[in-house]
Amino acid sequence: MTGPMRRMLLGVAVLGVFGVAAAWSLSAPTRIDAADLPAHTGDPERGAALFAIGGCVSCHAAEGAKDADRLVLSGGRAFKTDFGTFHAPNISPDPEAGIGRWETVDFVNAMKFGTAPDGSHFYPAFPYTSYARMRDEDLLDLWAYLRILPASDRANEPHEIGFPFSVRRAVGFWKLLYLDPAPVLTVGEDLERGRYLVEGPGHCGECHTPRSPIGGPDLSRWLGGGPNPDGEGTIPNLTPAGKTISSWSEAEIAEYLKSGFTPDFDTAGGSMADVVANTARLSDADRLAIARYIKALPPVGPAE
Amino acid sequence: MRKVSIALAGAAIAAMVAGTSALADGHLEKAIDARNAQMTLYSWNLGMLGGMAKGTVEYDAAKASAAASNLAALSAMSSQGLWPEGSDSTAMAGKTRALPEIWSTYPAVAEKGAALKEAAAKLAQVAGNGLDALKGGVGDVGKACGDCHKQFRMPK
Numbered sequence: 001m002t003g004p005m006r007r008m009l010l011g012v013a014v015l016g017v018f019g020v021a022a023a024w025s026l027s028a029p030t031r032i033d034a035a036d037l038p039a040h041t042g043d044p045e046r047g048a049a050l051f052a053i054g055g056c057v058s059c060h061a062a063e064g065a066k067d068a069d070r071l072v073l074s075g076g077r078a079f080k081t082d083f084g085t086f087h088a089p090n091i092s093p094d095p096e097a098g099i100g101r102w103e104t105v106d107f108v109n110a111m112k113f114g115t116a117p118d119g120s121h122f123y124p125a126f127p128y129t130s131y132a133r134m135r136d137e138d139l140l141d142l143w144a145y146l147r148i149l150p151a152s153d154r155a156n157e158p159h160e161i162g163f164p165f166s167v168r169r170a171v172g173f174w175k176l177l178y179l180d181p182a183p184v185l186t187v188g189e190d191l192e193r194g195r196y197l198v199e200g201p202g203h204c205g206e207c208h209t210p211r212s213p214i215g216g217p218d219l220s221r222w223l224g225g226g227p228n229p230d231g232e233g234t235i236p237n238l239t240p241a242g243k244t245i246s247s248w249s250e251a252e253i254a255e256y257l258k259s260g261f262t263p264d265f266d267t268a269g270g271s272m273a274d275v276v277a278n279t280a281r282l283s284d285a286d287r288l289a290i291a292r293y294i295k296a297l298p299p300v301g302p303a304e
Numbered sequence: 305m306r307k308v309s310i311a312l313a314g315a316a317i318a319a320m321v322a323g324t325s326a327l328a329d330g331h332l333e334k335a336i337d338a339r340n341a342q343m344t345l346y347s348w349n350l351g352m353l354g355g356m357a358k359g360t361v362e363y364d365a366a367k368a369s370a371a372a373s374n375l376a377a378l379s380a381m382s383s384q385g386l387w388p389e390g391s392d393s394t395a396m397a398g399k400t401r402a403l404p405e406i407w408s409t410y411p412a413v414a415e416k417g418a419a420l421k422e423a424a425a426k427l428a429q430v431a432g433n434g435l436d437a438l439k440g441g442v443g444d445v446g447k448a449c450g451d452c453h454k455q456f457r458m459p460k
Contacts, residue, residue, distance in 0.1 A: 232393060233401070233459035244460060255358065259443065260450045265350040266343075267446055269453030276450070 027172025029115040034105040040137045042104070047145025050138055052281035054131070054201040056146075058274040059088045062154075073098070074152035079125055079230050083215060084161030086125040094151035107143045108136065114175060121171035123159065124178070129217060130203035132181040138201070178216035185222065187296065194293030197286060198223075207235045207271065210303065224300030230271065241299035253291035254284070332391040336400045339386045342378060349374045350445065353431065357439045365432040372424070372431035372438075375445065379424040383417070393458045401458040416452035423448040 051057075057065075060073040074097075075090040092098040099107075106117040114121060114128035122128065131139075164170060184205070187195050198204045209217045210226030225237030225244075236244035245253065252263045257279035260268040268276045279287060349371040355361030356368060390396070392404040406413045427441035 228459050231458075232403070236460055259354075259446055261350075261354055261446055265347040265354050267450040267453050269450065269457040270459045271454075272459070273450045273454030 024169075026176060027169050029119055029121050029172065030113040030175075031109040031115045031119070032105065032113075034103065037105060037108060037140070038136050040140050042140040042142075042144025044141070044145040044148055046138075047141040047143070049282070050134075050142040050201055051145050052278050053197055053286070054142065055203070055275060055278045056091070057278065058271065060091050072150050072152050073146070074154040075156060076154060081125065081215075081229060083165045084159060086123060086159045086161075087157045089156045090152055090154050091146065092149060092152040093147055094153050097153045097155050098151060099146075100151065104140065104143055107146075108139050111139050111142075112181070114171070114179065121168050121175070123161075123168075123171060124174065124215065125159075127203040127206045129179055130200055130206060132179060133183065133196070133200035174214065174216065177214075184219055185298070187293070191289075191293050191296055193286070194289035194291070197290050198293050202290065204238070208238050221300045221303070223294075223297055224303070226303065228270075233270070237300060237302075238294055239297040239300045240295075241301045245294075250288060250291040250295055253294055254287040257282070257287045257290060258284075332388055332396060333399065335386055335388050335391055336396065336402075339383075342381070342386070345378055346375065346449070349378070350442070350449075353427075353438065353442050354446075356435065357442045363435045363438065365434075368438055369428070369432035372428040372441070376421075376424040376428040379417070379421040401460070403456050403458050406456050413452065413456055416448070416456070419451065420445070420448040 056073065057070045059077055059079075060075050061070045061077075062072070062074050063077050065072065073090065073092045075088040077088045079086045079088070090098045093100040095101050102110075102117060109115045109117070110122060110126075111128060111131040111134065113132070114124065114126065116122055183195055184199050185195060205217055205223060207229060208223045208225055209219070210221050210224060211229065212218055223238040225235050225242060227233075228235055236242055238245060240246045245256075248256070248263055256262055256268065257276060259280070260273065260276040262268075267273070279290075282290075352361065352371045353368060353375075356363045387402070387406065389407060391400060391402065392407065393401050394404050423441075423444040427438075427445050430437040430441050
């Protein structure tokens with residue numbers, strides 16, 4: 001081998017090693033330490049209100065659970081998506097089957113960074129892109145509430161995902177593109193509460209904002225509706241350019257989130273019925289804050 | 305041989321005619337129209353009651369009773385012929401949001417219907433007894449509507 005040729009190959013090899021190292025480090029899960037948490041004692045009562053707006057029940061309670069069983073977060077519901085079938089895990093306080101052994105910081109890392117206690121990535125079927133916008137104090141309150149819910153010993157089943165989505169490490173690159181705790185919209189102080197509820201714990205954008213081909217939220221079409229990510233049909237456009245609720249008043253949107261009745265007395269259906277079961281537990285002030293933010297959305301026209 | 309051919313051709317034509325009439329007589333569309341009309345009448349009557357419950361319409365015991373009786377009558381109607389096999393959101397895409405699960409999980413949907421009938425009958429009994437009684441009854445009817453829409457209706 002000639003000198004220049006050898007040097008070139010060496011160069012390529014070095015670049016390759018750097019590339020792999022860079023890819024490995026770029027895709028590394030983010031986490032914080034317990035020392036980074038604010039000095040705040042979680043308040044389960046406040047946590048219960050966050051639990052309602054967060055809608056944890058909708059995915060983590062057993063399919064069709066009613067009344068008291070809605071507080072048993074045994075997991076098990078299956079979500080068929082374009083990337084495979086995800087099974088909601090058991091997040092009840094059971095030490096073996098659930099998350100009873102988690103430390104507070106494990107919960108915060110899961111919610112803000114989508115990072116599991118063992119340092120691996122959670123798949124974004126778990127809507128941490130929204131929860132990342134939550135305040136640490138709120139996460140601690142929510143955690144305090146989750147700790148006192150009933151335990152379930154239902155064992156988790158693995159997700160059924162095909163290659164390349166089965167490579168969990170690659171979720172790190174997805175997060176580089178889509179995990180950003182910054183608010184989506186710039187709003188005045190009067191809309192901040194509504195923005196927090198909608199963009200953060202309420203995670204409305206997970207269904208009402210269309211997704212890119214690799215499943216990231218298309219923020220340029222924020223709350224502009226799109227195909228149902230979990231089945232047939234379309235999720236409505238919530239912006240003033242949409243047809244479904246653009247004619248509704250703030251009070252009518254708030255009423256819908258309370259009773260499930262639309263202004264012409266149809267009712268919420270599909271997964272929105274689950275959402276309304278949760279928003280019915282919010283305060284009138286919070287429902288109105290959500291409605292106000294919705295009415296202030298920039299219009300997103302029909303998809304091309 | 306000729307006889308067989310004629311017989312086969314005849315059978316083919318008969319099958320075509322039968323097939324065409326099943327597809328083209330529009331009976332599925334008619335059934336969808338009819339059940340949508342029933343849903344419209346639900347929301348019409350519920351609208352009056354809901355307006356009173358919300359306070360946008362003044363409470364009137366006689367009107368409330370009449371609207372609630374209508375709801376009870378609608379929910380007690382026989383649904384015969386309204387939900388023919390094949391009139392689902394997959395087979396009749398764009399014409400109905402009735403999910404195929406209505407038929408594949410039958411009689412689960414009938415249980416939801418029975419729950420609505422019960423809630424509407426109760427509402428009809430109490431709607432004339434004052435605003436608070438009305439509010440509770442309307443909420444229960446709404447829950448029964450939503451319970452079925454949640455499982456069996458496709459999002460828009």
